[in-house]
Structures are given as C-alpha cells and as structure tokens.
Amino acid sequence: MKEQHEFVIGIVQQAVQNLVFYGVVSLLVGILIIIYPNLLGILVGLMLVVAAVQAFRFAYTLNKYSRIKLGF
Known part of the structure; x- marks a missing residue:
C-alpha cells in the first residue's frame, strides 16, 4: 500500500513540475514578445512545441502509473 501512495505522490509531483x-x-515568452514583437510567430511556435513535448512526457508517465490498482 505504501508503494502505491508513493506512485500517486510521484504523479502529483510531476504535475506540479509541469x-x-x-x-x-x-x-519568458510573454516578456520576449513585449521586447521583440517581430518574433511573435517564432516564439509562440516554439512555446507550443515545448508544451507539446511536456504534455506527451506527462501523458506517458500517467499511462505508466495508471496500470496500478489502488485499493481504497
């Protein structure tokens, strides 16, 4: 049971980190857009790529932990 709680805590910690x-x-992107408005498209595109990579990483982690049966 303790091991299951550690997995849940790990998921919550990763969610907070994300x-x-x-x-x-x-x-940072907002500040850069204010300073360099000509780079708006590049900065937004870069932010979307980074966000997508983080989302896939988090989804992989959730999928890995979702196989654990919690007995409450």
Whole structure:
C-alpha cells in the first residue's frame, strides 16, 4: 500500500513540475514578445512545441502509473 501512495505522490509531483514549467516558459515568452514583437510567430511556435513535448512526457508517465490498482 505504501508503494502505491508513493506512485500517486510521484504523479502529483510531476504535475506540479509541469505546471511550474509551463508558467515559467509562458512568462519568458510573454516578456520576449513585449521586447521583440517581430518574433511573435517564432516564439509562440516554439512555446507550443515545448508544451507539446511536456504534455506527451506527462501523458506517458500517467499511462505508466495508471496500470496500478489502488485499493481504497
């Protein structure tokens, strides 16, 4: 049972890491767009690619942990 809780805690920790990462990247891209408005398309495209990679990584982790049966 302790092992199952550690998996759930791991998922929550990764979710928090992803949200913090998205927040930091969004903030940096927003600042760069204000400073360099001509790079709007490139910066938004880059942000979308990075967000997609993070989303796939998180989905893979969730899929790996979803095979565990939790007995509540």
